[in-house]
Amino acid sequence: MSDLGEMTKKRIRENGLPIIDEARTKAPLYVSMRELPLRFQFGTTKIQKFFDGLKEGKIYMTQCEKCTQKYFPPQADCPNCPDSSMNWVPLDGQGELLTCTMIVVKPSTFAHYDNYIIGVAQMKEGVRVLAWLRIDDPRKITPKMKVRLTTAKREPEGFITYEFVPE
Numbered sequence: 001m002s003d004l005g006e007m008t009k010k011r012i013r014e015n016g017l018p019i020i021d022e023a024r025t026k027a028p029l030y031v032s033m034r035e036l037p038l039r040f041q042f043g044t045t046k047i048q049k050f051f052d053g054l055k056e057g058k059i060y061m062t063q064c065e066k067c068t069q070k071y072f073p074p075q076a077d078c079p080n081c082p083d084s085s086m087n088w089v090p091l092d093g094q095g096e097l098l099t100c101t102m103i104v105v106k107p108s109t110f111a112h113y114d115n116y117i118i119g120v121a122q123m124k125e126g127v128r129v130l131a132w133l134r135i136d137d138p139r140k141i142t143p144k145m146k147v148r149l150t151t152a153k154r155e156p157e158g159f160i161t162y163e164f165v166p167e
């Protein structure tokens with residue numbers, strides 16, 4: 001119910017049914033009271049190198065050949081230069097933590113994880129990366145602390161992803 005607007009909630013209460021008027025045509029419209037989790041899929045052909053890299057312990061960004069703009073997560077095409085090609089550039093992993101926060105109240109699909117820390121770091125190569133920060137004691141976090149971006153296995157699912165660890 002969290003995403004239902006106030007008007008919709010009011011109308012449902014007045015109507016006594018989960019049915020509202022469609023905005024344009026005023027035709028009756030049933031509104032589901034349940035939220036559906038959405039599992040999406042997308043093709044990775046043009047960015048498969050990124051995932052192959054993770055398996056090899058490497059983390060790649062892409063860089064536009066024409067305008068030299070760098071992208072992380074990698075983008076297959078440069079939004080500024082439709083006719084350019086992208087180069088794959090490995091990140092060295094050295095970064096400086098810009099900000100972070102501990103997630104205690106989690107989205108339902110993350111509820112099975114212990115509290116985790118999300119951080120943003122400025123990488124040596126110039127891109128900013130958003131990732132989990134794995135640290136045994138959050139009290140050790142300091143402003144601008146050095147972090148290293150590394151590959152890691154996310155359990156219990158067992159897939160390889162990337163995260164920060166203290167340098």
Ligand SMILES: [Zn+2]
Pocket residue numbers: 064065066067068069078079080081084
């Ligand atoms: Zn470009």
